[in-house]
Amino acid sequence: MEPIRNMQKYVVFKLDNEEYGIDILRVKEIKEMMNITRVPKAAHFVRGVINLRGEVIPIVDLRKKFNLPAGEDTENTRIVIVTIEDITVGLVIDSSSEVLEISRELIEEAPSSVGTIDQGNISGIGKVNNRLIILLDVAKILSNTAL
Amino acid sequence: MDMNQYLEIFIEESQEHLQSLNQSLLGLETNPKDSKILNEIFRVAHTLKGMSGTMGFNSMTSLTHQMENVLDEIRNGKIDVTSSIVDVLFECLDYLDNTVNNLANTGKEGNRSAEDIIEKLNNILQNKTAYVTPSPVVGQNKEEAAKNDGFSLNQYDESLVKKAIQQGLNAYKIKISLDKGCMLKSARAFIVFQTIERNGEIFKSMPKVEDIEDEKFDTNFTLGIVSKESQALFKKELESISEVTEASIEEIIVSEQELNKDTSIDTDNADQDLQQVDPIEAVEKEGNEETQNRKAKMGKTVRVDIDRLDNLMNLVSELIIIKNGLEGIGTDARSQDMNEAVEYLERITTNLHDAVMKVRMVPIERVFNRFPRMVRDLSKELGKDITLTMSGEETELDRTVIDEIGDPLIHLIRNSLDHGIEEKEQRLKNNKSVTGRLFLRAYQDGNSVVIEVEDDGKGIDLEKVKKKAVDKGLLKHVEALELDEKSAVELLFKPGFSTAEKVSDISGRGVGLDVVKTKIESLNGVVEVETTIGKGSKFIIRLPLTLAIIQALLVAVGNEKYAIPLNVIRDITTIKADSIRNIHGQEVVLNRDSVLPIVRLNKVLEVENCSCENEDELTIVVVKKGDKHAGFIVDRLIGQQEIVIKTLGKFLSGIRFIAGATILGDGQVALIVDTNALI
Numbered sequence: 001m002e003p004i005r006n007m008q009k010y011v012v013f014k015l016d017n018e019e020y021g022i023d024i025l026r027v028k029e030i031k032e033m034m035n036i037t038r039v040p041k042a043a044h045f046v047r048g049v050i051n052l053r054g055e056v057i058p059i060v061d062l063r064k065k066f067n068l069p070a071g072e073d074t075e076n077t078r079i080v081i082v083t084i085e086d087i088t089v090g091l092v093i094d095s096s097s098e099v100l101e102i103s104r105e106l107i108e109e110a111p112s113s114v115g116t117i118d119q120g121n122i123s124g125i126g127k128v129n130n131r132l133i134i135l136l137d138v139a140k141i142l143s144n145t146a147l
Numbered sequence: 148m149d150m151n152q153y154l155e156i157f158i159e160e161s162q163e164h165l166q167s168l169n170q171s172l173l174g175l176e177t178n179p180k181d182s183k184i185l186n187e188i189f190r191v192a193h194t195l196k197g198m199s200g201t202m203g204f205n206s207m208t209s210l211t212h213q214m215e216n217v218l219d220e221i222r223n224g225k226i227d228v229t230s231s232i233v234d235v236l237f238e239c240l241d242y243l244d245n246t247v248n249n250l251a252n253t254g255k256e257g258n259r260s261a262e263d264i265i266e267k268l269n270n271i272l273q274n275k276t277a278y279v280t281p282s283p284v285v286g287q288n289k290e291e292a293a294k295n296d297g298f299s300l301n302q303y304d305e306s307l308v309k310k311a312i313q314q315g316l317n318a319y320k321i322k323i324s325l326d327k328g329c330m331l332k333s334a335r336a337f338i339v340f341q342t343i344e345r346n347g348e349i350f351k352s353m354p355k356v357e358d359i360e361d362e363k364f365d366t367n368f369t370l371g372i373v374s375k376e377s378q379a380l381f382k383k384e385l386e387s388i389s390e391v392t393e394a395s396i397e398e399i400i401v402s403e404q405e406l407n408k409d410t411s412i413d414t415d416n417a418d419q420d421l422q423q424v425d426p427i428e429a430v431e432k433e434g435n436e437e438t439q440n441r442k443a444k445m446g447k448t449v450r451v452d453i454d455r456l457d458n459l460m461n462l463v464s465e466l467i468i469i470k471n472g473l474e475g476i477g478t479d480a481r482s483q484d485m486n487e488a489v490e491y492l493e494r495i496t497t498n499l500h501d502a503v504m505k506v507r508m509v510p511i512e513r514v515f516n517r518f519p520r521m522v523r524d525l526s527k528e529l530g531k532d533i534t535l536t537m538s539g540e541e542t543e544l545d546r547t548v549i550d551e552i553g554d555p556l557i558h559l560i561r562n563s564l565d566h567g568i569e570e571k572e573q574r575l576k577n578n579k580s581v582t583g584r585l586f587l588r589a590y591q592d593g594n595s596v597v598i599e600v601e602d603d604g605k606g607i608d609l610e611k612v613k614k615k616a617v618d619k620g621l622l623k624h625v626e627a628l629e630l631d632e633k634s635a636v637e638l639l640f641k642p643g644f645s646t647a648e649k650v651s652d653i654s655g656r657g658v659g660l661d662v663v664k665t666k667i668e669s670l671n672g673v674v675e676v677e678t679t680i681g682k683g684s685k686f687i688i689r690l691p692l693t694l695a696i697i698q699a700l701l702v703a704v705g706n707e708k709y710a711i712p713l714n715v716i717r718d719i720t721t722i723k724a725d726s727i728r729n730i731h732g733q734e735v736v737l738n739r740d741s742v743l744p745i746v747r748l749n750k751v752l753e754v755e756n757c758s759c760e761n762e763d764e765l766t767i768v769v770v771k772k773g774d775k776h777a778g779f780i781v782d783r784l785i786g787q788q789e790i791v792i793k794t795l796g797k798f799l800s801g802i803r804f805i806a807g808a809t810i811l812g813d814g815q816v817a818l819i820v821d822t823n824a825l826i
Binding site: 037039041042046058089142 | 707
């Protein structure tokens, strides 16, 4: 039983050539890009809102949130719907690749800063076969950005 | 055995009864001789006594019992209704109300003892009664309590025992001890209860039945029963239950002397007691008939959890979205039949929506009926003479609005009583009648409900308001000089503003009208004030009939679609682009002989590629807020539609100019313009 408890599953996706991971328990679903209604006067990283089966869900552009260079939406662009407590938000990412199981021992604490991303948004760095995966703390990202 | 399922019904019904008690007591105060009102009060006290007795809520039972005694004396003309008696009765009401609230919140009766109020009731009785018995009931109970290890009979129980003995039944106190190793104590207790109930009736249990059910007792519990069977039979039957180690049975004896002593508290003496019995019973019968009549009327109503209605409402909302989607499907592709079917569907969904809305509607009476009491208490406290006149109590509002509107109204009424209406001397000096008048009105006006709180007091001194605002730093001195009347009134609703010169218990703590305004606005309503110095002021609250589904006008601005609630639109018109004038940086046009400010939606909503920038003729939607108007420039009108309001959620809360979102028939999200923020 011991090894299983030490593993955690992450949804891994790409954003500006880096790989990121979100705890799979936070992820509700992954949607293809759809029409987003812009919300005026919202923070710059809020793309707008979508209709997810009758619910109006805000969409955060992670590139803008992390101050990465703006990119065009492609056919690989996805929206990851995450739920934290009673807030549901969609995150726009470049492409999603896989679900990875990462052992706790392979997760290092976040260095003081990773590029342009605030350290507070990162729960750790996962090392899997020479890949570095930045593990995001979704709850913090949302609480930092709540208006 | 399971009382919990009845608790909810008990609470709901008690609250209804207390409400009617409240009204009757207010009536009694003005018409102390009205026997109809007295009978109604008596009936309510009696019903409450019965109900709480059944549920085992002893302090409620004993209090209502004593209330009955006092009321009976009043009814027989032995005691005159004085305002102090009414006060005591109000105290009873408050106590009962508290207890019921406690029950609703915690399931327990609460710690506050009813004894001091019972004492007061006793005093009323004793003042009148010739043969005063020095030992009050309370003391008696205490003595017994000490004697009987926690098992004490209250007056209600005692009278029950007395009646039973008179009918030739026996009353026993049974102490059951269970085996220490007993695993399912409550199940054992249940068997004990059943065994006893085969042969008799349990009227009291110590600890309470609920506690026994929850196993909140050690290994023994005590029951009071009445039965025609003998002690031996019970002992045999009970001790044959496994895990019951001992069943000790004592007869409860109420001596003849005690009988008399006891009743002499109720009435003058035993003789009169006998005479007294008849009218009580007669009234009981009368009361029963009345309740039966009531039940017959109530038979056609159903209590429904509000969550279920919300759920139903959500489903109707979904249905309307889908209907809009069907309507949107290309008209050319549709056959005649299809068109007819869609039209039929539309009619039905509209009716369905109306029907569901109606189910959720509650008359505003529910909120209003607590105010007469409040006004009475406050005016006594303030030493002012005030009459409250209410109208339109039958006006209906959505249940969710009703639940929220109470506090703001209380606030406004307190304000009027405290700051609005002057002291008696002042009123005389100003050639006004000593009695101040407060009006509370509700009526429906188109798609909204209006509630007015009006007083004939001193009105609001706007100069003072301005000065205060300057003192508090809410406003610069120069600005204050230029301020017109409307904007000065608006100052009242600023946070941290309160005009009361002396801080009183009732209002003037600085948390004031801004709270009212925020609350009303959260309900999509508006508050306005009309005031004349020396004549009084009027607070006007406008609330939407429904919160969830509204009629809206869809407009296009650039490539985006926005919804404007139909009830705020005055009209739609076109203007020439070159007729727009610029006054102090504000664009205006002349419309209907008045100056109409212009709001370019594409600018405030930051929409790109708007065609309205370079066209000669512009479409404007004229929107009203109170008696202010503004013209919104839009690119194109799309049409009127029933829309379902969805919030933008916590994450996007606080976005200016946007009141919410809605989902269109094609699945796209359109935002609802918050016109109040834009005017």
